[in-house]
Amino acid sequence: MSVSVTVDLVILTVRDDELQVLVVERGNPPFEGQLALPGGYLRGRETLDEAAVRELHEETGVDGIRLHLEQLRTYSDPARDPRGRVITAAYLALGPDLPTPVAGTDAREAYWVPVKTAMQDGALAFDHVQILRDGVERARSKLEYTTIAMMFCTEPFTVGDLRRVYEVIWGMPLDPSNFRRKITRADGSLEPTGDRRVHTTGRPAALYRRGAASLLMPPFLRTHEYAS
Amino acid sequence: MSVSVTVDLVILTVRDDELQVLVVERGNPPFEGQLALPGGYLRGRETLDEAAVRELHEETGVDGIRLHLEQLRTYSDPARDPRGRVITAAYLALGPDLPTPVAGTDAREAYWVPVKTAMQDGALAFDHVQILRDGVERARSKLEYTTIAMMFCTEPFTVGDLRRVYEVIWGMPLDPSNFRRKITRADGSLEPTGDRRVHTTGRPAALYRRGAASLLMPPFLRTHEYAS
DNA sequence: TCAAAAGTGTTCTACTTACACCCATGC
DNA sequence: GCATGGGTGTAAGTAGAACACTTTTGA
DSSP states (O other), rough: OOEEEEEEEEEEEEEEEEEEEEEEESSSSSTTTSEEOEEEEEEOOHHHHHHHOOOOOOOOOOOSSOOEEEEEEEOOOSSSSSSSSEEEEEEEEESSSSSOOOOOTTTOOEEEEEEHHHHHHHHHSSTHHHHHHHHHHHHHHHHHHBGGGGSOSSSOOOHHHHHHHHHHTTSOOOOOHHHHHHHHSSEEEEEEEEEEEOSSSOOOEEEEOOOSOBBBOOOOOOOOOOOO | OEEEEEEEEEEEEETTTEEEEEEEEOOOSTTTTSSEOOOOETTTTTHHHHEEEEEEEHHOOOOOOOOOEEEEEEEEOOOOOTTEEEEEEEEEOOSSOOOOOTTTTSOOOOEEHHHHHHTTTTSSSSOOOHHHHHHHHHHHHHHHHHHHHGGSOOSBBHHHHHHHHHHHHHHHHHOOOHHHHHHSTTTEEEEEEHHHHHHHSOOOEEOOOOOEEOBBOOOOOOOOSOOO
């Protein structure tokens, strides 16, 4: 059967010591006036990945910044869109604290909101709360065994910057000494620039860039509950 | 835009000490006569998950057996299907050594073939080799931190059965003593039945059922290469 | 008695954790 | 000086790797 296909984006960043997501205010029915994840229709000769990149640039207005972008999953409940049969391929994008999104690219206002707020039942249109929850969960678990946390940092960054990303996304404090050892020991993850950043307070911190490694080895396991 | 949507299945099992995948011989163009992953069109009022379950039952003929089924990802290259714009949501299914598939449910012959063979360039129609590779990779990495390996075992099973699954899928021998300690230590993963299985040779092995836990804690990490 | 697979024990090493303590800067 | 974050050191505990060794069966 023939269906409409859209791409929706879960764009996450860390702002003000909080994990935030980019949402837009819908300008048309259905759900007019409500908040939703940015997204749009798949076009004729493009892949879903290409559509996601296009939407990402349209919504954030950024071009040069290196973002992480990956397919999350496809949502297909026949009742998810009142207009008819529309399935959506959701993408997860992670980036550093981006410039406040330029409103109006798509005649829609865009805002950063804390995921804590946006994940509440009914906060977003369609099934976007579910999509957001899945995206946040993916991000949380990927911090354990990949280096994607660095995608939330503007280069160059310090070990402290990176630790704050983990603390915000996992919602737990981490021991600074042990964190630094783990992350610096993981081969190929961090590349020292040789410079240091002078803080308003405290000892200057060494600066790093993202290294070539995309997997954290050994992984950085959260202390999950050891139960079902 | 309006596109056709299909569901394709990567159905894996362990047979004859090999990881094998279910493939069908195509009865119609395009790629008539070639091997492909089983699949079919999404219908009017069903979700992708429902379509995947339906196809799975049609192809394997099994009904009662508990299988693991999860969405893999959606493939959308505009050129992936010569008939036109068709995107496909791929699913990964894992099961115990199933009865040889009943041919003819869909007027197509179905076969188990080793993934080693089916993953070769050109072995399958469409982009199915890529889909299969992604499915196998997903299965390999999920063995590390989940209990899905048990889905390849017919209950009740022994620790040795389970170890053989890991060895076949990872393609490496594992130390039997250490394997048993890890897997039995993981709380809630294995549930002893109290019985033992008498082998043709060797000491009888304790029998287990799948426990409630779906995550392996602590995880069972392969010794990856510690490089990018 | 021997082969084979199940299962236990032990040693060595590596990583995690917790926490003490020193360093370098702004105020 | 002192507060503040950066960074090093270290001892205790835990998990993994390697492998010796015992157990229980069929042949």
